[in-house]
Amino acid sequence: MRGWRLSMATSLALAAPVAGCAVGPDYAKPEMALPSQWSQAAGAPGSKARVSLDSWWLGFNDPLLDELMSEAVAGNTDVASAKAKIREARATRREAEAGLGPSVTGSASASETGPQGGSVGAASSASAAAPFEAGLDASWELDLFGGKRRDLEAAVSGEEAAEEDLRSTLLTLVGDVGANYAEARGYQARIALAQRTVTSQRRTADLTRVKFEAGASSGADAAKADAQAASTAADIPAYEAGYAEAIHRLAVLTGRAPGALDDRMRTPRAIPALRKALPAGVPADLLSRRPDVRAAERRVAQATAKIGAAEAARYPDVSLSGSLSTSASRPGELLRASSVSWSWGPSVSVPIFDGAKLVAERDATQAQRDEYLVAWRASVLTAMEDVENALASLKQESLRAKQLAASVDGYRKAADLSRTQYEAGKSSFLDVLDAERSLYSAEDSLIQSRVALAKDDVALAKALGGGWDAPIDASRREVADENFAPRWRGSSATP
Numbered sequence: 072m073r074g075w076r077l078s079m080a081t082s083l084a085l086a087a088p089v090a091g092c093a094v095g096p097d098y099a100k101p102e103m104a105l106p107s108q109w110s111q112a113a114g115a116p117g118s119k120a121r122v123s124l125d126s127w128w129l130g131f132n133d134p135l136l137d138e139l140m141s142e143a144v145a146g147n148t149d150v151a152s153a154k155a156k157i158r159e160a161r162a163t164r165r166e167a168e169a170g171l172g173p174s175v176t177g178s179a180s181a182s183e184t185g186p187q188g189g190s191v192g193a194a195s196s197a198s199a200a201a202p203f204e205a206g207l208d209a210s211w212e213l214d215l216f217g218g219k220r221r222d223l224e225a226a227v228s229g230e231e232a233a234e235e236d237l238r239s240t241l242l243t244l245v246g247d248v249g250a251n252y253a254e255a256r257g258y259q260a261r262i263a264l265a266q267r268t269v270t271s272q273r274r275t276a277d278l279t280r281v282k283f284e285a286g287a288s289s290g291a292d293a294a295k296a297d298a299q300a301a302s303t304a305a306d307i308p309a310y311e312a313g314y315a316e317a318i319h320r321l322a323v324l325t326g327r328a329p330g331a332l333d334d335r336m337r338t339p340r341a342i343p344a345l346r347k348a349l350p351a352g353v354p355a356d357l358l359s360r361r362p363d364v365r366a367a368e369r370r371v372a373q374a375t376a377k378i379g380a381a382e383a384a385r386y387p388d389v390s391l392s393g394s395l396s397t398s399a400s401r402p403g404e405l406l407r408a409s410s411v412s413w414s415w416g417p418s419v420s421v422p423i424f425d426g427a428k429l430v431a432e433r434d435a436t437q438a439q440r441d442e443y444l445v446a447w448r449a450s451v452l453t454a455m456e457d458v459e460n461a462l463a464s465l466k467q468e469s470l471r472a473k474q475l476a477a478s479v480d481g482y483r484k485a486a487d488l489s490r491t492q493y494e495a496g497k498s499s500f501l502d503v504l505d506a507e508r509s510l511y512s513a514e515d516s517l518i519q520s521r522v523a524l525a526k527d528d529v530a531l532a533k534a535l536g537g538g539w540d541a542p543i544d545a546s547r548r549e550v551a552d553e554n555f556a557p558r559w560r561g562s563s564a565t566p
Contacts, residue, residue: 105355
């Protein structure tokens with residue numbers, strides 16, 4: 072026993088100096104030249120200080136929207152799937168950590184010798200002579216060239232990438248909730264506008280019939296007035312369908328059945344509008360703020376570590392293994408020194424004839440690293456494109472909304488004046504018809520523009536990386552598995 076301990080200690084001492092050796096490239100974060108400001112941002116260049124987009128939807132000042140955001144984060148199925156992938160990545164990392172340590176297995180056996188010299192449970196003469204045996208086997212693959220540590224690096228980077236994927240899923244989720252909420256409120260506003268316009272147009276039609284009966288108007292005018300009211304009323308079913316689709320999508324985003332939000336959304340509210348413009352910052356902010364960009368960078372790190380693992384496979388593999396065994400005719404004699412035997416020593420495995428295969432595998436991992444590096448660059452460019460497009464759309468839609476508001480004011484005055492002049496017999500019904508149609512169209516376009524502005528604000532927040540910043544617990548399993556212990560499965564057990 073003393074000799075076994077000395078041999079093991081000697082082997083560990085010899086292995087210690089090379090325990091920190093590693094092969095393959097060390098990871099360095101990729102860099103990319105970025106402009107100092109956004110081309111679509113008005114005014115002076117953005118500040119280099121980090122701007123905050125925490126809970127950007129609070130700027131809409133809509134408590135129901137705030138509630139739906141929280142409910143979506145808690146119940147969305149894509150979020151639940153991303154959490155499960157984090158748990159999977161964490162398990163892979165723990166598996167890689169465990170691979171750095173030694174493995175130990177134990178064994179024990181007992182046999183009984185029959186009256187005719189036969190053995191029950193063992194057939195060897197050794198077992199007959201020593202029916203009780205116990206053993207302990209240990210092995211430790213020394214990570215001399217850092218292959219296992221590279222595997223651990225890859226697993227850690229994979230876990231970090233999975234966490235960023237969850238944040239990216241949350242970013243998309245809160246954006247979808249905000250956009251669909253704006254759509255739903257917009258359809259409610261369009262429905263209300265159409266209903267008000269139909270009521271006004273029907274009053275005009277009633278007036279036209281009165282004038283017709285008095286001989287002051289033609290039958291064609293009355294028919295045109297009825298037709299215009301019916302045409303406006305025909306828009307309402309399409310708006311109702313669009314509203315239903317928006318709230319159904321909202322319900323599914325929160326992890327509920329499509330009709331779950333019907334009652335809560337029934338009362339109309341204003342189309343969301345931010346009280347303060349979102350801070351765009353500078354393009355360099357995207358590298359740290361966009362979770363999809365961070366996830367892409369982590370995958371470059373993961374692929375780089377895999378190159379080192381593939382390179383380490385080309386070097387000798389050294390393992391320390393040992394065994395300790397004892398046998399005796401009675402259990403109480405198993406621990407006697409005379410019944411104990413042991414062995415301990417190193418073993419070396421050298422790849423000789425498969426070198427070309429291992430080189431090819433390493434080259435493949437290098438190509439994969441390059442793929443992920445290019446994907447990272449593409450993610451940065453896409454993120455910049457998203458921001459520039461959102462800024463341009465928001466800027467131009469703001470100008471359009473101002474012009475539409477002025478248009479509505481003008482058409483409203485024209486409609487009031489033409490109606491007054493028609494009632495006094497100073498203008499034709501065609502003037503009234505044209506003014507009312509133009510007013511309705513302008514008001515409907517203004518509503519759509521306000522919805523577009525809200526969605527542009529949402530798109531800009533998403534493009535800048537503004538998502539759900541509160542902590543998320545990814546440890547809870549969807550299924551609480553039980554009964555891992557061995558148990559008897561009867562013939563009726565379900566396979």
